[in-house]
């Protein structure tokens with residue numbers, strides 16, 4: 001009895017694993033990189049692809065993304081701003097720069113989906129049998145003036161949480177982009 005259990009516990013099943021693969025590549029940089037990646041994916045059932053990491057290539061070593069600064073904050077953290085309805089909030093990207101000297105383009109946009117879930121509680125009986133998008137009548141909480149300028153004027157229109165994103169694109173080849181997130185807590 002005991003020896004029988006022991007033999008079961010030590011039984012090795014017939015499973016044989018596939019080679020595990022972890023790839024570092026400049027993936028879409030040049031045609032031969034794309035071809036290699038496509039071939040790898042074509043045969044991906046032959047191996048366990050554990051990871052694909054896009055790395056820079058030698059000739060792009062000095063391509064640098066912009067340093068996006070909002071209201072003097074040069075970290076990569078979200079910026080929290082307390083606001084009130086109908087009182088404008090000025091957001092400034094002054095000081096934003098590109099270490100390798102490309103020209104910069106600014107875009108500020110209201111990221112409506114980011115806070116819609118906490119803006120309007122919905123009961124299950126209100127949505128059963130309905131399409132989600134039919135119940136998404138979430139009106140904008142902010143409007144933005146100067147959305148293509150270095151400084152933008154954000155006007156809170158109703159209370160709640162509103163996420164505003166700054167996009168800074170350089171005109172390098174390839175163009176590189178940095179982002180910053182501003183989270184407004186709008187009170188009445």
Ligand SMILES: [Ca+2]
Pocket residue numbers: 063064065066098099100101102170172176
């Ligand atoms: Ca750059």
